[in-house]
Amino acid sequence: MSKAFTRETDGEDDDISLPPLPAGSKNYITPLGYATLRAELFGLMDNERPRMVEIVHWAASNGDRSENGDYHYGKKRLREIDRRIRFLTKRLEIAEITEPSNHHGKDQVFFGATVTYVDDANVERTVTILGIDEADSLKAQVTWVSPIARALLKAREGDVVKLITPVGVQEVEVLAVRYPAPATDKA
Incomplete structure (x- = not known):
C-alpha cells in the first residue's frame, strides 16, 4: 500500500488525556472548570497551533525533511495539539455546568x-x-x-x-x- 494512504499516527488513541465518562452519565462541570477548559481550547487554537504551523512551515522550507528534527518534532506536536483540540471540543459540547x-x-x-x-x-x-x-x-x-x-x-x-x-x-x-x-x- 502506498504511504500516501496510511494514517499518520504515533500509536496513541485520540482521547487518552483524561478518563472516559461512565456510560450514560452526564459530564458535570463547575463554571470555573468550564472556563478553564474553554480557555485552554482557545489558547491552543489561537496561539499554540498557529505558532507550531509556522515552525513546521519554516522547517519544511529548509530542504531535506528526512533528517530534519524541527520538522519531525513540529509535525508530532501538531498532532498532539489537534488531538487535544478534538478532545476539548467534544467534552465542552457535552458539558453540563452545575453551580x-x-x-x-x-x-x-x-x-x-x-x-x-x-x-x-x-x-x-x-x-x-x-x-x-x-x-x-x-x-x-x-x-x-x-x-x-x-x-x-x-x-x-x-x-x-x-x-x-x-x-x-x-x-x-x-x-x-x-x-x-x-x-x-x-x-
Whole structure:
C-alpha cells in the first residue's frame, strides 16, 4: 500500500488525556472548570497551533525533511495539539455546568461540595467533589464518579457511610459540608 494512504499516527488513541465518562452519565462541570477548559481550547487554537504551523512551515522550507528534527518534532506536536483540540471540543459540547454555590449553607453532599470526613483509622481528610475534566488529586479534589465521592453523595453532616475499598468496607463519618458562597453582582 502506498504511504500516501496510511494514517499518520504515533500509536496513541485520540482521547487518552483524561478518563472516559461512565456510560450514560452526564459530564458535570463547575463554571470555573468550564472556563478553564474553554480557555485552554482557545489558547491552543489561537496561539499554540498557529505558532507550531509556522515552525513546521519554516522547517519544511529548509530542504531535506528526512533528517530534519524541527520538522519531525513540529509535525508530532501538531498532532498532539489537534488531538487535544478534538478532545476539548467534544467534552465542552457535552458539558453540563452545575453551580455548587446553589447549595451554599446546606449540609447535604452534592456535586461541588467540599467535604471533611474521618475514616475507621481516625484519619481526617477534606476533599472537593468536582467533574471528571477538572478534578486534581494533588489539590484534594476528586471526581464525582470516584468511590469516595459516590459514598459521600447525598450524605449529611454526621452521617456514617460505607466506602468500598480494595481492602474491604470502611465506615466514613461526614464531619462538615461546605459550598462556595454565591457570587454577588456589583453593578
